[in-house]
Amino acid sequence: MRICSIITSFTSGGAEMLVCNLAEAFAQAGHQATVLSLSDAAQVGNAPDTEAAMMARVRADGATALSLGLANRNNLPGGALALRRALRAIRPDVIHAHTARALFPLALAMPGVPVVLTHHNSRLSFPPSAFALFDCIVDSYVAISDQCEAMLRDHARKPIRMILNAASARFQAGQPRDAARRDPTILAVGTVSAQKDYPTLLRAARPLVEALAAQGRSARIRIAGGGPEFGRLQVQAAGEPVELLGACSGVDALMRQADLFVNCSLWEGFPIAMIEAAMSGLPIVATAVAGNREMVLPGVNGRLVPPSDPAALARAVVETLSDDSQYAALSRGALHAARRFSLESCAAAHLDLYRELTQSRRPRFAPSPLARPVSPCE
Incomplete structure (x- = not known):
């Protein structure tokens, strides 16, 4: 054919x-x-x-x-x-x-x-x-x-x-993760657009980093994605503790290096990057919007937070990274959920x-x- x-x-x-x-x-x-x-x-x-x-x-x-x-x-x-x-x-x-x-x-x-x-x-x-x-x-x-x-x-x-x-099988992790690294990496992946609402992640970044620093941990926040609005995001991110990676071809490697996946979209269809994250065994913190709600089951493979709420986003990320037993359970749940895709x-x-x-x-x-x-x- x-x-x-x-x-x-x-x-x-x-x-x-x-x-x-x-x-x-x-x-x-x-x-x-x-x-x-x-x-x-x-x-x-x-x-x-x-x-x-x-x-x-x-x-x-x-x-x-x-x-x-x-x-x-x-x-x-x-x-x-x-x-x-x-x-x-x-x-x-x-x-x-x-x-x-x-x-x-x-x-x-x-x-x-x-x-x-x-x-x-x-x-x-x-x-x-x-x-x-x-x-x-x-x-x-x-x-x-x-x-x-x-x-x-x-x-x-x-x-x-x-x-x-x-998603491609190259994202598939062999085993779930037992715990987040002491100095964790938080990753978001997707085209830079109004839909993805990265400014909410920027506003959540500093309180998130400070909360983990109080535990003696150094957090790394990375956004992988390009697009026509990337330049505007660079201006908005100036001075914030966030790395803007631009468009990346090696997202599978970024997933392996990360400890948690974040999606702060205002709406979705069914995000491929979230499937890739689940296949990588990453717990997910995402906004409770269409598409995300069909992938993320609270307490099973991640957490859902209200859209455009940086305080709730930061709190959910910190809590997920601070409880090893819960983190391990969410990683197992992510791998199980990924089998459908x-x-x-x-x-x-x-x-x-x-x-x-x-x-x-x-x-x-x-x-x-x-x-x-x-x-x-x-």
Whole structure:
């Protein structure tokens, strides 16, 4: 099967990492997988070096990585023409858009093959009225959480398939952690955006560090993630005890070096980084918002705190790092919770959906029939 997955750009965001991981799994299963980005990273404010590393990794895993290089998202005719040319070269059996932005040029490109859309968030980034157009193009939607499914059911009129997110097996820890290090590292991972609400972590940082210092411990707080708003976060973080790492390709190593994972988002779909943290055996402190609530079970694998509450966030982090028996139990719970999110199961569920859709529709980009039989000697 020829599978074309479309993303906005090659960046270290969770959705993009999932798509690249799935492309690897598809290729290993014998399928022709292509990851196609609408824009170059620099055109949308992301890091070109991260883009280069991700594209190289996709290709090394046996899949194809391409970018349309669309600089102007409002130029729909130009975008549709570029997309149509790319699709004629790829000749996909199924197209999976992981960004709603792809559906507008797809509507003009008229691909003639099954189209799937995953909206990787519990909030819409476009007017709900756009679903009237999407339903004309999309054969099936994919929901990644209960909240995302509820949102799609409110607006979409095509079938919806629930497929849980997943993370790479390279994050998998062999054993749970017995206790946090004496000088612990607190890690947050995700694209720098208003959704992630890193300013709340900045405000929690100093009281958190001071509380642990009173125990004779030196805490390290790290934020891994880039994006168009990274420069603003650098200004806000000036003078705060927080390390801003920018976009990182070695997040699995950062997880192994960390003692606790923090998510302070205002809303979520189902964060890939949180799955990676659980697979790494890290207890999780997260805001009690959609997506996070489906992953974090208080007292089992982490703690939930109100959003935009730095005092509650700092208190939960300190308490988790200060009780060794509770910490060990939460680490065991994290590894247990992570079992639901294997990449193999996620890839298999996607392939099942693609097979169902391709069996009911004939691809438009089929090879042109030969005008006459050709002898092997010609």
